[in-house]
Amino acid sequence: MRASFRLDLRFAADGSHEWPDCPSKGSEMTDRLGKADHEEHVDLLVIGWGKGGKTLAGTAARLGQRVALIEQSADMIGGSCINVACVPTKILIHDAAVRRESDDPDDYFAAAVARRDTLTAAMRQKNFSLLDQLDSVLLVSGRAEFTGEREVLVTGGDDTLRITADTVIINTGSVPAVPSINGAQIGGSIHNSETLQHVSPLPRSLVVVGGGYVGLEFAGMFAHYDSAVTVLDRGERLLGHEDADVAETVAEVLRGDGVTIISGATVTSVVDGDDRASITYLAAGEEHQIDADAVLVALGRSAATEGLGLERAGVTTDDRGYVVVDEYLRTSAPGVFAVGDVNGGPQFTYVSLDDNRTIADQLFGDGQRSTDDRVAVPYTMFLTPPLSRVGLTEDQARSEGYDVQVGVKKMADIAAAPRAKIEGDPRGIVKFVVDGATDQVLGAALMHVHSQEVINLVALAIRHKITATALRDSIYTHPSSTEALNEVLAALS
Numbered sequence: 449m450r451a452s453f454r455l456d457l458r459f460a461a462d463g464s465h466e467w468p469d470c471p472s473k474g475s476e477m478t479d480r481l482g483k484a485d486h487e488e489h490v491d492l493l494v495i496g497w498g499k500g501g502k503t504l505a506g507t508a509a510r511l512g513q514r515v516a517l518i519e520q521s522a523d524m525i526g527g528s529c530i531n532v533a534c535v536p537t538k539i540l541i542h543d544a545a546v547r548r549e550s551d552d553p554d555d556y557f558a559a560a561v562a563r564r565d566t567l568t569a570a571m572r573q574k575n576f577s578l579l580d581q582l583d584s585v586l587l588v589s590g591r592a593e594f595t596g597e598r599e600v601l602v603t604g605g606d607d608t609l610r611i612t613a614d615t616v617i618i619n620t621g622s623v624p625a626v627p628s629i630n631g632a633q634i635g636g637s638i639h640n641s642e643t644l645q646h647v648s649p650l651p652r653s654l655v656v657v658g659g660g661y662v663g664l665e666f667a668g669m670f671a672h673y674d675s676a677v678t679v680l681d682r683g684e685r686l687l688g689h690e691d692a693d694v695a696e697t698v699a700e701v702l703r704g705d706g707v708t709i710i711s712g713a714t715v716t717s718v719v720d721g722d723d724r725a726s727i728t729y730l731a732a733g734e735e736h737q738i739d740a741d742a743v744l745v746a747l748g749r750s751a752a753t754e755g756l757g758l759e760r761a762g763v764t765t766d767d768r769g770y771v772v773v774d775e776y777l778r779t780s781a782p783g784v785f786a787v788g789d790v791n792g793g794p795q796f797t798y799v800s801l802d803d804n805r806t807i808a809d810q811l812f813g814d815g816q817r818s819t820d821d822r823v824a825v826p827y828t829m830f831l832t833p834p835l836s837r838v839g840l841t842e843d844q845a846r847s848e849g850y851d852v853q854v855g856v857k858k859m860a861d862i863a864a865a866p867r868a869k870i871e872g873d874p875r876g877i878v879k880f881v882v883d884g885a886t887d888q889v890l891g892a893a894l895m896h897v898h899s900q901e902v903i904n905l906v907a908l909a910i911r912h913k914i915t916a917t918a919l920r921d922s923i924y925t926h927p928s929s930t931e932a933l934n935e936v937l938a939a940l941s
């Protein structure tokens with residue numbers, strides 16, 4: 449495929465790309481959905497360079513299939529995770545956490561941003577070359593829309609390419625939800641999670657609208673860069689889906705870092721002034737106003753399906769706009785699958801990766817694997833220290849009728865696990881929810897240094913039915929955060 453016809457992203461340091469001259473290029477486009485400048489047929493077509501799709505593209509190509517992968521933006525080679533989500537935010541969060549009081553906030557923030565840019569550019573380059581080196585992969589720069597069943601039109605500048613495929617993978621991800629708050633359009637000093645990562649200079653004050661995981665990660669991060677941060681959250685208390693003791697620990701940590709948290713606050717309007725924004729909100733029946741250098745609107749995500757023409761492909765969506773899939777990630781259209789955020793499952797990179805495993809098993813394996821096999825999917829909110837969760841909360845376990853036993857301690861009070869003290873941040877909590885009838889771990893909430901690592905051990909234990917007693921009596925390295933399990937699981941009640 450490479451030798452005869454190749455429309456590929458020209459990866460350049462400035463993020464620009466061009467469409468190379470092709471033998472068939474030059475025909476007039478009279479009917480955009482009816483006629484294209486070029487035509488291709490492939491075995492597997494992936495729309496969007498997300499985690500699941502790019503992994504499937506590589507697997508299929510290595511098995512000898514002809515593959516096309518379409519990405520709309522040269523800045524998004526490799527997908528959201530490495531460009532606008534997990535990796536860049538975690539670089540900025542890490543550098544914020546290790547900032548010293550004596551570091552000049554503006555210079556320090558600028559240096560962190562530069563480090564972020566260097567690392568993400570290297571990851572884009574690596575992601576590009578991993579697929580580019582496979583001869584049977586056609587990398588297409590442009591925006592895709594369905595024109596029929598397993599038929600897609602790609603538009604890149606003035607050029608168009610029609611691709612038909614035996615199998616299509618929709619991997620277009622999600623985008624920040626657009627709220628219906630007066631004046632909250634993104635621009636100027638009003639940001640979403642993507643634009644705020646490029647703010648310059650460092651805002652002296654930041655209002656975060658929304659106390660979900662994206663909002664709180666940014667709140668904690670900017671507080672460590674020395675911004676004055678206020679979180680406005682509609683809930684009665686922060687993180688209403690977590691147990692009260694865990695949510696209160698998170699709130700204590702954030703407040704300790706200087707974040708002001710206002711719960712029960714409904715934002716009614718945002719006004720973007722010349723150099724500051726003004727936010728109006730209702731709390732306890734009264735109207736309040738607050739000004740800030742920057743506002744982050746973090747009120748959830750929406751499926752990235754706008755303009756994708758799913759109806760022309762026979763692909764149905766739910767009432768939130770997400771692609772409807774079954775447990776094998778098949779859409780309503782034969783031969784069309786959806787992976788990652790766009791299918792309405794848990795929105796994490798590792799879930800998109802796991803979606804890839806299910807589809808690879810459908811396409812190249814024995815077709816047994818399904819999303820129903822997923823047990824105990826952990827997640828981490830990258831606060832400082834991070835909050836990691838898996839399984840049921842205590843409240844959920846009680847309402848589901850389990851014989852609940854709980855082991856809970858503040859990290860600072862756990863004598864047998866000095867790691868957090870050694871690293872200078874003993875804040876946080878370790879909480880286990882155990883089924884007294886079976887000794888099985890039902891869930892855990894870990895907020896402490898390295899909890900993003902320890903939670904994977906707990907998730908594995910739940911999956912493989914390793915009992916709380918076995919976890920309590922296991923040998924762990926010292927000094928590590930994992931040692932907390934010895935002590936906390938010895939005090940179940």
Ligand SMILES: Cc1cc2nc3c(=O)[nH]c(=O)nc-3n(C[C@H](O)[C@H](O)[C@H](O)COP(=O)(O)OP(=O)(O)OC[C@H]3O[C@@H](n4cnc5c(N)ncnc54)[C@H](O)[C@@H]3O)c2cc1C
Pocket residue numbers: 495496497498499500501518519520521524525526527528529532533534535537538590591592593619620621622641662752755756787788789790794795796797798800830
């Ligand atoms: C601020 C933030 C922080 C996050 N942090 C974490 C974290 O720490 N850990 C974690 O696991 N998850 C994190 N997430 C979630 C994670 O980023 C997503 O779950 C994951 O990236 C989803 O990947 P995906 O496979 O669905 O597709 P994506 O990686 O989103 O890729 C979709 C691609 O499709 C392209 N595309 C869209 N429409 C078209 C079209 N019509 N034609 C061509 N191309 C198109 C897009 O440009 C994009 O490159 C975070 C999210 C945010 C917003």
